[in-house]
Amino acid sequence: MTKMFHLGVEKQDLAGATLAIIPGDPGRVEKIAQLMSEPTFIASHREFTLYLASIGEHKVVVCSTGIGGPSTSIAVEELAQLGVTKFLRVGTTGAIQPHIRVGDIIVTNGAVRLDGASQHFAPIAYPAVADFHCTTALVNAANATGGDVHVGITASSDTFYPGQERYDTYSGYVRKTLQGAMTEWQKLHVLNFEMESATLFTMCASLGLQAGCVAGVIINRSQQEIPNESLIAATEKKVIQVVVSAAKAMLQG
Numbered sequence: 509m510t511k512m513f514h515l516g517v518e519k520q521d522l523a524g525a526t527l528a529i530i531p532g533d534p535g536r537v538e539k540i541a542q543l544m545s546e547p548t549f550i551a552s553h554r555e556f557t558l559y560l561a562s563i564g565e566h567k568v569v570v571c572s573t574g575i576g577g578p579s580t581s582i583a584v585e586e587l588a589q590l591g592v593t594k595f596l597r598v599g600t601t602g603a604i605q606p607h608i609r610v611g612d613i614i615v616t617n618g619a620v621r622l623d624g625a626s627q628h629f630a631p632i633a634y635p636a637v638a639d640f641h642c643t644t645a646l647v648n649a650a651n652a653t654g655g656d657v658h659v660g661i662t663a664s665s666d667t668f669y670p671g672q673e674r675y676d677t678y679s680g681y682v683r684k685t686l687q688g689a690m691t692e693w694q695k696l697h698v699l700n701f702e703m704e705s706a707t708l709f710t711m712c713a714s715l716g717l718q719a720g721c722v723a724g725v726i727i728n729r730s731q732q733e734i735p736n737e738s739l740i741a742a743t744e745k746k747v748i749q750v751v752v753s754a755a756k757a758m759l760q761g
């Protein structure tokens with residue numbers, strides 16, 4: 509058995525898990541695992557923290573990806589080598605459409621490829637689309653919360669600042685080609701910004717794996733730039749319940 513280069517685990521550590529829940533934040537991993545049976549810590553290296561848990565007789569691995577495409581591609585590659593075929597990303601996001609509120613849930617069915625990593629898997633003309641079954645499970649679970657759910661296209665950027673047209677307080681400058689980007693994505697009916705779905709969807713579709721992505725809205729960029737801490741916590745709690753419900757539906761029908 510070979511230990512994975514970055515995750516530091518081998519096939520037997522995953523006990524046959526074929527479904528992974530992949531948040532960006534390592535701090536979210538234990539909270540997700542605790543919503544299932546037998547949550548057990550397996551390993552933690554760099555941005556990758558792993559827990560194993562159970563849904564009925566099925567094992568589920570929860571593994572953080574860190575921020576952005578490059579580290580997400582490592583987590584997904586190494587989990588796939590260990591037998592995982594289904595990936596449910598759960599994250600936070602910034603909405604850009606004015607009608608979307610903080611606390612709403614967004615299920616991404618396709619991503620604008622503003623990342624670099626996805627181009628190492630497939631040419632830019634290849635679509636970054638979510639798997640239909642993962643998406644259906646996430647939409648059903650999100651609708652069951654009774655809150656507002658939006659399904660659509662996400663702009664998935666390598667950078668949090670210029671790529672999402674944030675004018676930071678240090679330089680105040682975003683390069684010319686990205687100035688006006690947020691307005692353009694709004695006009696093209698893109699719902700939100702985040703940083704991993706383009707890589708995740710492109711690599712999974714092109715490698716014959718299945719992936720879906722759900723995110724809780726912690727800020728609306730058309731209204732404010734600084735999120736409210738207590739609303740972030742409540743939104744994260746809601747969206748991790750959604751991803752675990754979706755995993756249950758996928759594994760138990």
Ligand SMILES: O=P(O)(O)O[C@H]1O[C@H](CO)[C@@H](O)[C@H]1O
Pocket residue numbers: 531532533574575576598599600601668701702703704
């Ligand atoms: O909450 P997570 O999963 O980290 O997702 C979002 O938050 C991070 C940026 O703050 C990026 O990773 C973005 O995609």
Ligand SMILES: O=c1cc[nH]c(=O)[nH]1
Pocket residue numbers: 600601602603668672701702703726727
């Ligand atoms: O605005 C946001 C909020 C969370 N994550 C992002 O990538 N952008």
